[in-house]
Amino acid sequence: MNTPTPEGLAEKILRGVGGPENIESLTHCATRLRFQLHDGAKADQAALDALDGVMGTVPQSGDRFQIVIGGAVAGVYSNIMNLPSMSGGGTPRPQSDAEVKAEIRAKGRGRFAWLDNFFEYLSDSFRPLLGVLLGASLIIAIASMLDAFGVVDFRAADKSATWVFVDSMWRSVLYFLPIMVAYNAAKKLKIDPWVGATVMAAVMTPNFTGMIGSKTPGVTTTTNATLGTSESVAHVFGLPMQLNDYGGQVFVPLLMVALLALVYKGLKRIFPENVQMVFVPFFSMLIMIPLTAFLIGPMGIWAGNGLGTGLSWLNGNAPIVFAIVIPLLYPFLVPLGLHWPLNALMLVNINTLGYDFIQGPMGAWNFACFGATAGVLLLSIRHRERDMRQTATGALAAGLLGGISEPSLYGIHLRFKRIYPRMLVGCLVGGLIVGILGGVDTKAFAFTSVLTIPVFDPMIKYIVAISAAFFTSMALVYFADYRTKEERAQVNAERDAAEAADDKAPAPAPAPAETVPADDRELVTVGATAAADTDASAAAGPAPVATAGTDAPTATGTGKALELAAPVAGRVVGLGEVEDPVFASRALGEGVGIEPADGHVVAPVDGELITVAETGHAFGIRTTDGIEVLVHIGIDTVKMRGQGFDVRVEAGRKVTVGDLLAEVDLGAVRAAGYSTVTLMTVLNTASLTSVEPHTGRDVAVGAPVVTVRR
Structure with a gap:
């Protein structure tokens, strides 16, 4: 394939x-x-x-x-x-x-659109934070490994300033998570995300949290002698307001933003558009900050604590049941995006209890998932399935090193119905071991990967459980196969046929070299390696070459070559030298970049203008025989929104080589901080015999810089 x-x-x-x-x-x-x-x-x-x-x-x-x-x-x-x-x-x-x-x-x-929207709201509030949460979990893992080897006491109260600073590197994510969640949730509900972040930040300022347990007038603190806990209440405008530290809380911002969206959109209907920028945020803050402090904040903490307490009760009274249910539940929650509420509960547990008991059993699911992927990888190696080997290798790396299960699930497991039952056995085995051994806790939110093993306690029990889950799933998938016998026979037959065809295919003959005019003063030899952005300079015998925009016989006389002219004057470079990964990777076809000497941009070939960007930075031209050429002026210049670009053509117009496309103010482009390199690529390179760029020289506008063979 x-x-x-x-x-x-x-x-x-x-x-x-x-x-x-x-x-x-x-x-x-x-x-x-x-x-x-x-x-x-x-x-x-x-x-x-x-x-x-x-x-x-x-x-x-x-x-x-x-x-x-x-x-x-x-x-x-x-x-x-x-x-x-x-x-x-x-x-x-x-x-x-x-x-x-x-x-x-x-x-x-x-039937379930409302449920879909609800979980989309939860997922989109957390999903953008995936990277920083993973980064924080790895910092915790490194610190925990150093603690395990006795380099530093990770939990000591009198740590040095160095390790206090290291703590701040990961605590920044978890403590300020409510503000980040509020921003994402507000963005999801299509209101100003900074208003959502501001409302949440108001109850996390040092001014607010400093009142907890203080002797500030109007603040009373009571202590529960039985539980050893204290509770502070501030009397604001004569009303009692429970004081809480909202660091790490996630239910509060989710509840707050849901109500804020109603208030914000209602205010937008009340105020005229010309004053909305001032009064909508003002009244939103004036209404929602007190509501959050007096009502939503305490309610969110009660709700989170209640759910956490319920699961804690199950974990304490039926730990084996709890340890089995969690890993068996996750394989069905993750594909639907329904696992985020449990992730939120983990954060609540860490914030309120000081530890979490969900992530340990969850690790059994993750490693059972990765074990099933490992089984598929071994089978793909055994049966020489190249595509599946690549898929499984990437998915396994993402899982073991990053704790991310989606590549395994969507790339492999959900495609082959024989995998899931065997993976669930691994989940069951791992969860059962966690329950029998008395549970596994962690004091940090961590993606369950190989790198985060040290954050789990007891670590040995955790390693035993996840290893059992991993190797059980791997063995069951490997020995039972993820394909049926009929499917395996068919796939292997197709593989054998493809390999036989590859063995019989003749090696491609090297392209004949030819000389092309570099400009009015020199000849540059271009051979089969020109497409690799090299400056070929070995002499070759003369051969007929087409002028820009015309067809002419190739050196072999079989087929035709089309020369693309330089759309601007300047220094020609290979795509591998430009600072744009999309062009450099040839995602938009083979071609050249030109460091322009001026802003005079012309058509490089005869054809029809299929695309003319409104911003003037890009032009697409199709020749009569179907070659598609893109001229792209500068890198990221679309962000200039047309400033400095004087477009002289419109889409649908026929152009010939040398017709003026645009005048560009290169000084304005540079002043805006963007590269001026002008790129010309052949978009349908894959369907052509060859596209050969001629680089490493200075050219005048209209000089041939790319040879195209159909």
Whole structure:
């Protein structure tokens, strides 16, 4: 099976979701592309699922559509967003009254749309924090390992300033988590995220927390002699307000933002648009900060403590049951994104109890998941399944080193129904061992990976449990196979046929060398290695060469070559030298970069202007025989929104070599902090015989810089 090029995969995904005109917006998380479509019914789920590089698809209510990519999601996202047709980032459009009403009615379609929206709210409030939570957990893991080896007492009360500072590196994430969650939650509900963050920050300032247990007038503190706990109440405007330290709390911001969204949107309907920027945030803060301090904050803490207490009771009274239920529950929660509430409870436990008892049993699930992936990897090596070996290797690395299970789940386990029952046996074995051995706790929020093993206590019990879960799943999957006997026979037969075809295929003949005019003064020899961004300089026999924008016979006389002219004068460099990873990776095709001597940009080839970016930074031209050429002026210059770009053409116009496309103020581009390098690539490189850039020289505008052979 041929693996598509990055450009090809991006284009196929774009077609699969209904084209750029069907995309309202596109974002991504750690493993998934997240589309908001105009019409979800236009997405071809079967075609998308069949693509190499796509692990799976997840249609959702409200025309939302997720495509699971895995660890390469950021690169695929960049490739899609850098396609000329996505230069606008999506196609939001005005709607008629009838369409607006239809959209409102559509929100209710599906029996569980409300539940989907609720968990989307939870997931999107936490998902953007995945990186910093993982970073903090690894810092904790390193500190715990040093503690285990006696280098430092990680829990000592009199640690040196050095280790107090190290503590602050990970505590910053957990303590200020409520503010981060409030920001994300507000953004999810489409209100000003900084208002949400500000309301939450108000009850976390030193002024507020400093009143707890203090002798400030109006503050009373009582101590529970039985429990040894104290409670502070401040009398504000004559009303009692329970004082709490909200560091690490997550239920409070989730509850607060849900109410804030109603207040904020209500105020926007009251105030005229020209004064909303001042009065909507002002009254939102004036209303929500007191409500949070007096009511929502205490309620959130009570709710979190109540749930934590319930699970703690189950853990204390039926620890074996608890230890078995958690790892058996997670394999069904994670694919649906329903695991975030339990993650939130872990943070509540750490904040209130000083430790968490959920993550230990959860580790049994994670390592059972990774063990099943290891079994698939061993089978893929045994049966020489190249694609599955690559998928399993990446998924296993993400799991063992990062504690991330989604690549394994979406890339492998949910695709083969024989894996899940065997993985669940590993979950059961690991959870049972945790329960029999008396449970495993941790004082830190940690992604359950190999690197975070030292944060669990007792560590030996944890290692025994996760090892049993891992090797049980791995053995069951390996010896039972994740394919049926019939599927295995068919796949192996296809593999043998493909290998036999590869063995019989003749080696490609080297491309003949030819001389091309570099400019008016020199000849540069270009051979088969020109596409690798090298400056070929070995002399070769003369051969007929086409002038820019015309067809001419190649040196062999079989086929035709097209020379692309320089759209600007300047120094020609290879794509590997430009500071843009998308162009440098050839995701948008082979070509060249030119450090421009001036801002005079012309057409490099005869054809039709298919795309003219409104910002003037990019032009797409298609020749009569279907060669697609992109001229991209500068890097990230789309952010200039057209300032400094004087566009002289429009989409649909026929152009010939040398026609003026735009005048660009290069000084303005540099002043804005962007590179001026002008890039020219052949977008459909993969469908052509060769695309040969001629680099390492200074050229005049119109000089040949790329040779294309069909």
